[in-house]
Amino acid sequence: xSRRPRLTRRALLTAGCTAAALTxxxxxxxxxxxxxxxxxxxALSPDQVAALSRIERYLNDIxxxxxxxxxxxxxxxxxxxxxxxxxxxxxRFDYDPPTPVLLIANxxxxxxxxxxxxxxxxxxxxxxxxxxxxxxxxxxxxxxxIVAIEEALGTLRVSLQDPDSPDxxxxxxxxxxRPLTLQKWELIDPQGIATQVSLINPVYGQPVSDDxxxxxxxxxxxxxxxxx
Numbered sequence: 001x002s003r004r005p006r007l008t009r010r011a012l013l014t015a016g017c018t019a020a021a022l023t024x025x026x027x028x029x030x031x032x033x034x035x036x037x038x039x040x041x042x043a044l045s046p047d048q049v050a051a052l053s054r055i056e057r058y059l060n061d062i063x064x065x066x067x068x069x070x071x072x073x074x075x076x077x078x079x080x081x082x083x084x085x086x087x088x089x090x091x092r093f094d095y096d097p098p099t100p101v102l103l104i105a106n107x108x109x110x111x112x113x114x115x116x117x118x119x120x121x122x123x124x125x126x127x128x129x130x131x132x133x134x135x136x137x138x139x140x141x142x143x144x145x146i147v148a149i150e151e152a153l154g155t156l157r158v159s160l161q162d163p164d165s166p167d168x169x170x171x172x173x174x175x176x177x178r179p180l181t182l183q184k185w186e187l188i189d190p191q192g193i194a195t196q197v198s199l200i201n202p203v204y205g206q207p208v209s210d211d212x213x214x215x216x217x218x219x220x221x222x223x224x225x226x227x228x
Contacts, residue, residue: 048149051156052140055173058180059138063087067202073195083199088136089125090213105134106213118221154178 044052065085072078081095089107100116105125112121126135140146145163147170150156159172172186184198 044146044149047151051149051151052146052158054180055156055158055175056138056140058175059133059182062182062204064206064208065202065204066206066208068200069093069197070200071195071197073193075193077195084208084212085134086208086210086213087134089134090208091134092212102215102218104213104215106215111215113215113218113220118219120215120218120220120223122223148172151177155183156180 062085064087065083067083068080069083070078070080079095079099079101081093081099083094084090084092089105091103091105093101093103095101100114102111102113102115104111104113108125110123110125112123113119140158140160143163144160147159147161149158154177156175156177157172158175159170161170169187169189173182174184174186175181176183182199182202184196186194186196188194
């Protein structure tokens with residue numbers, strides 16, 4: 001039986017950070033980003049502006065979420081596992097074997113933990129794309145550039161990127177419409193590799209244990225600086 005290729009560390013970090021998504025949603029200086037975002041908003045149709053407003057309200061209404069996820073890259077990489085969200089600031093991606101990876105956002109820091117090597121990489125949470133989805137207020141008019149909005153066949157897609165780093169990658173949030181529901185996010189990294197993370201049977205509004213976002217109990221043999 002042939003084995004599926006494993007996702008690389010870079011792909012796991014990028015996709016786990018999305019959510020989502022995702023080297024995409026903007027983290028530029030607020031003055032520059034706000035000016036660029038407002039210019040982009042003025043170019044949108046009234047229907048597109050209304051769609052963005054609906055998405056903002058929907059994402060801000062999500063306080064907790066639990067789901068299975070499936071992650072696929074177009075280079076053949078495949079992984080799956082469980083994701084937990086507790087907004088603001090908390091998210092956990094727990095990958096199933098054979099992928100030995102755990103990602104935890106605890107409100108300040110994103111941990112990438114290799115269970116096999118007992119190796120930990122820490123990133124400031126606000127420097128990762130996932131901050132857009134789990135910060136206290138999700139907004140499309142601050143620190144994010146809207147690349148495209150598409151509505152077709154009951155699906156709504158919004159593509160975003162960092163206005164200060166347009167070559168850094170693009171994240172697309174994909175929703176089913178009526179009722180509006182986040183289905184998956186898709187990422188295109190600077191190397192052009194596309195990765196999608198699909199949510200399976202998400203449950204919203206149920207209590208999520210604070211212990212899921214703690215990592216001091218993990219055995220760590222080595223701490224690494226993030227890849228640049």
